Amino acid sequence: VAETAGSIKVAVVVCLLRGQNVLLGRRRSSLGDSTFSLPSGHLEFGESFEECAARELKEETDLDIGKIELLTVTNNLFLDEAKPSQYVAVFMRAVLADPRQEPQNIEPKFCDGWGWYEWDNLPKPLFWPLENAVQDGFNPFPT
Numbered sequence: 001v002a003e004t005a006g007s008i009k010v011a012v013v014v015c016l017l018r019g020q021n022v023l024l025g026r027r028r029s030s031l032g033d034s035t036f037s038l039p040s041g042h043l044e045f046g047e048s049f050e051e052c053a054a055r056e057l058k059e060e061t062d063l064d065i066g067k068i069e070l071l072t073v074t075n076n077l078f079l080d081e082a083k084p085s086q087y088v089a090v091f092m093r094a095v096l097a098d099p100r101q102e103p104q105n106i107e108p109k110f111c112d113g114w115g116w117y118e119w120d121n122l123p124k125p126l127f128w129p130l131e132n133a134v135q136d137g138f139n140p141f142p143t
C-alpha cells in the first residue's frame with residue numbers, strides 16, 4: 001500500500017479499432033510525455049462508460065463512435081508525480097460510426113497527432129499503463 005494518500009480517479013480509455021488497426025496519439029502531458037496512448041479521459045459525474053468514451057473521443061479527435069463495449073479494467077498508481085494519483089482505467093472497445101471518418105487533432109496542446117497502428121507493430125514507447133496491459137496479454141481485438 002502506498003504511503004502517501006492521493007486521489008483515486010476513473011479514466012475511460014478507448015480502443016478504437018478499424019480493421020487490424022488501433023487509434024493512438026503521442027501524448028503532450030506531465031504524465032507520460034511523448035509516449036503513445038489511446039484516447040482517454042476522466043469519467044464525469046453521472047456518465048456511463050459508453051457516454052464518457054464517446055465524449056472524450058469526440059473532444060480529442062472529432063470522431064463518432066458506433067458499436068462500443070466494455071473490455072477490462074486496470075489499476076494504475078502514479079507515485080512519481082507532484083500529486084500522487086491512482087487511476088482505475090476502464091478499457092472500452094469501439095468502432096467508428098462511419099469507417100471513412102478520419103481523426104482530427106482537436107487538442108494539439110495535449111497530443112502531437114492521431115494515427116492508425118497495427119496491433120502487432122505498435123509504436124514505441126507506449127504510455128506505461130498501456131505498455132503494462134500489453135505485457136499482461138491485453139488485446140482489444142475480438143478473438
Ligand code: 8DG
Nearest residue numbers: 011013031037038039040041042076087089129130
Ligand atoms: P479530461 O481532463 O479531459 O477528462 O482528461 P484528459 O486530460 O483527457 O485525461 P488523460 O490524461 O488523457 O486520461 C486520463 C488518465 O487515464 C491518464 O492521465 C492516465 C489514465 N490512464 C490509465 N491507464 C491508461 C491507459 O492505458 N491509456 C491512457 N490513455 N490513459 C490511461 O490509468
Ligand code: MG
Nearest residue numbers: 039040041060
Ligand atoms: Mg485525454
Ligand code: MG
Nearest residue numbers: 040041056059
Ligand atoms: Mg479530455
